[in-house]
Amino acid sequence: MSAFTKIKGTKDVFGEEMKYWEYVENKAKDLFKRYAFKEIRVPTIEKTELFSRGVGQETDIVQKEMYTFDDKKGRSLTLRPEGTASVARAYIENSLISFGSPQKLFYIGPMFRYEKPQSGRYREFYQLGAEIFGTDHPLADAELIAFIYDFFSNLKLSNFRIKINSIGTFESREKYKEILKKYYEPLLPNLCEDCQRRYNTNVMRLLDCKKDVEASKKAPSILDYLDEESQKHFKELQHFLNIYGVPYVVDPKIVRGLDYYTKTAFEVEHLNLGEQAVIAGGGRYDNLVEQLEGPKTPGVGFAIGIERLIEAIKKENIFVKSDYNVEVYIAYQGEKGQAEALKLSKYLRKKGIKTFLNISKRNLRGQFKHADRLNVKFVIIIGDEEISKGIVTIKNMENGEQTEVEKNWVYEIITEKLNEK
Known part of the structure; x- marks a missing residue:
């Protein structure tokens, strides 16, 4: 056997496995076009500051998971750990606002995070995602969630659940964080190491900890502390989803792991995947473009993990025919x-x-x-x-x-x- 083997946390995709990737990507591209999205391709490497500023300096991604290195000129570069910050950077740099609003963009490509490899989780992993820039209307949020529902249905998946929440504006969220800290303070000595660290850096992540589930059950709900604007936005989102005919559940524990989210947050979990159940997630980020030194521009988006999605397809025993056939x-x-x-x-x-x-x-x-x-x-x-x-x-x-x-x-x-x- 050759000494040259693949790096831990990566995989080769070939043969029969390719049919699942083609199935997912072809269905996605077809539906994106029907929803009037345009494709965008952004670099695999970016300046590190893009992610520390956009994703959040205190997030797990920036603190523990990024592949960061200095190039020959001493510039700090990072293999992109997620797609939204890169697409937002491209939106600003290429003045896509000049083409009118809203801009509806989608991407498919590899992301990189230094995580413990396990089923459905790799260090090089692929995502397909979409971003809408230039509208704060809750109908845009609803359309993205409707897209995901249509996409998974087109893939013949059935055993998935869409969960939605609102994490409010930055101001209302800061007030809620203080209330959450008071709730968790007496529980802190008995919480896991990650929760103890996140208590001071990203306290809302304690709500979706997979270890300290009991502690989060009695935590105060953010929905009780939303400002009037966020309440109205969330109510309208649900109204539009009902018109679309998209089934969903409201889950105040959905917070997402990135700093840039505001108001809408959502996840889709597949009920056959155990701990790695989340196959899609996203939400609204009305301050991100401005944080990256662009014009004030509201935005909303999502990302879907392709490897986990393929695992879900296999779990449901969905027949996928290979496109490869020699006639x-x-x-x-x-x-x-x-x-x-x-x-x-x-x-x-x-x-x-x-x-x-x-x-x-x-x-x-x-x-x-x-x-x-x-x-x-x-x-x-x-x-x-x-x-x-x-x-x-x-x-x-x-x-x-x-x-x-x-x-x-x-x-x-x-x-x-x-x-x-």
Whole structure:
């Protein structure tokens, strides 16, 4: 075995596994277009300050999980741990506001966090996400949640639950944090190490701790301390979700782990995934663009973990068909046969036929074996006899039946045979 192995917390995706990735990404891109989102691609590396300022200096991501390094000029760079800050940076830097508001953008790509690898959690992981910049209307929040519901339904998932909450404006949240601190103060000595640290840095994260669940059950609800503006926004969000026909539950424990959220926060959990149940999450961030030195611009977005989503698809035993299928294999003998096979492969591919041309030094028998391994239905044979007659031979690999066809009619005949399958 080679000494070169993949880095812990990463994975190779190939073979049968690829069909799940294609299934998810193709369904997502199709639905994004129907919801009138445009794709954006942002760099994998960014200035570290983008995340410390945007995501939050005291968050677990910035404190413990980022892959940060100095480049040759001593600049601190970071592999992006999440997508929203990068998209917001691109929105500002490229003056996307000049194209009108709202701007609806989506992305698909890798993120990096130094976490303990486990089922559904990797150090290099993929997310698909969406951001809407330029509107504070709760209908934008509702549309994103409706998208997620439609997307998961299109994937044929059923065992998931959408949970929503409001964490209010910055001002109302700060007041709530003080109330939460008073509640947790006497409990602090018995809480886990993470909760003890977060008590002073990010006290709201104590509400979604997986270890100290009992302590959070009796914690005061943020919904009782929302300002009037946030209450109205949350009420309207629920009204729009009801019109959309999106099922949801209100859960005041949903706080999300990033500093930039305001008002709406939501998560989607899959009920078969145990501790790694959250497969999507997001919310509103009306101050983020301004924090990153852009114009005051409200925003809302979400991210979906692709690896966890694929695990959910497998847990529900959803049948996913591979997009990879070779329709025709071209086998040949001799130099003249090779030249004719090359020309025919070019012609069939141009016509849209998925064609595998023998590109190895196999004899005819070896080519048939290879075609069988690829599960090809038809093999087109070109040898000296076929060339002398101006024909090709089409072999049906399922029943062994062979048909001689004039060279000029190959496309029509092979199309007819494929349509019979």
